[in-house]
Amino acid sequence: xxxxxxxxxxxxxxxxxxxxxxxxxxxxxxxxxxxxxxxxxxxxxxxxxxxxxxxxxxxxxxxxxxxxxxxxxxxxxxxxxxxxxxxxxxxxxxxxxxxxxxxxxxxxxxxxxxxxxxxxxxxxxxxxxxxxxxxxxxxxxxxxxxxxxxxxxxxxxxxx
Numbered sequence: 001x002x003x004x005x006x007x008x009x010x011x012x013x014x015x016x017x018x019x020x021x022x023x024x025x026x027x028x029x030x031x032x033x034x035x036x037x038x039x040x041x042x043x044x045x046x047x048x049x050x051x052x053x054x055x056x057x058x059x060x061x062x063x064x065x066x067x068x069x070x071x072x073x074x075x076x077x078x079x080x081x082x083x084x085x086x087x088x089x090x091x092x093x094x095x096x097x098x099x100x101x102x103x104x105x106x107x108x109x110x111x112x113x114x115x116x117x118x119x120x121x122x123x124x125x126x127x128x129x130x131x132x133x134x135x136x137x138x139x140x141x142x143x144x145x146x147x148x149x150x151x152x153x154x155x156x157x158x159x160x
């Protein structure tokens with residue numbers, strides 16, 4: 001009996017290397033999420049400036065501060081819509097650590113772009129400070145998703 005070969009192309013994930021200054025995977029992911037049009041140096045300057053300012057303001061290790069900020073924002077549930085019998089339901093389900101990290105980083109970046117300060121450096125820094133103090137828009141987004149998932153707990157047995 002012959003072995004059947006898959007015709008699909010194999011997918012290899014791109015490796016994300018630790019950043020040069022702090023040696024952290026999370027910081028390098030943040031830099032890559034902020035980066036636009038391949039301007040990595042600019043996004044590195046923004047992240048390093050913000051982390052340096054945070055460490056000076058709160059007198060703590062910048063990596064510790066960043067992980068605490070991300071833990072404050074990380075969602076436990078995600079909501080997906082599914083159409084069942086003509087009605088669409090919002091179905092909550094648990095997500096893994098990498099996906100929740102991605103959501104928290106993206107929320108910080110999107111809500112920092114919507115802020116009213118001058119320049120992205122100040123907007124990003126303001127969002128990080130507010131997230132550390134538990135009153136940012138990204139934390140409100142997380143709480144909103146958790147509230148919706150609590151309301152729709154009855155639909156959690158549906159598969160997506």
